[in-house]
Amino acid sequence: MKLNLTDIQIDRIIEMAWEDRTPFEAITYQFALAEKEVIGLMRKELKRSSFNLWRARVNSGVSQKHLFKRNSEIDRFKCTRQRTISGNKISKR
Template sequence: MHFKEPDISRIIEMAWEDRTPYEAINTLYGITDSQLVTFMRKHVSNNSFKVWRKRHRGRKNKHLQLRSSQVNRSHCSTQYKPR
């Protein structure tokens, strides 16, 4: 898969965000969970990858099916305020 630099940056950002589910990345960019691991390994440093992988392994809020029904959006209420 080949992405432009802004898309690569956005995918990495979404992967690091706690509340953005993997399904959102799949919907927007067509990357599955296993492909995301390969993508992150390729596009971030080894140390960053290890930290990301350790942090997100088994994280329930990154999968829509495992997520609490109380979480009804993927961003903080103050994240997208008009400027």
């Protein structure tokens, strides 16, 4: 798995992966990484204990990383104010 990602992109992917309400589909949409690639990236970038903690959290009932675990009323994976691919910044008002 050879990914051509900048340090900033890797940091953002890790941040999104740690967020409970950001599904893997959002990471795939923004960075074209499948769930297995995100797991591999997390395994490579995190300490073993941090990776194990993250995996346990993703597979727990708390996390909504998988769409089938999400509330059916939520039909989007990004904030309504967030532009498609903008570094996840809210536009200036």
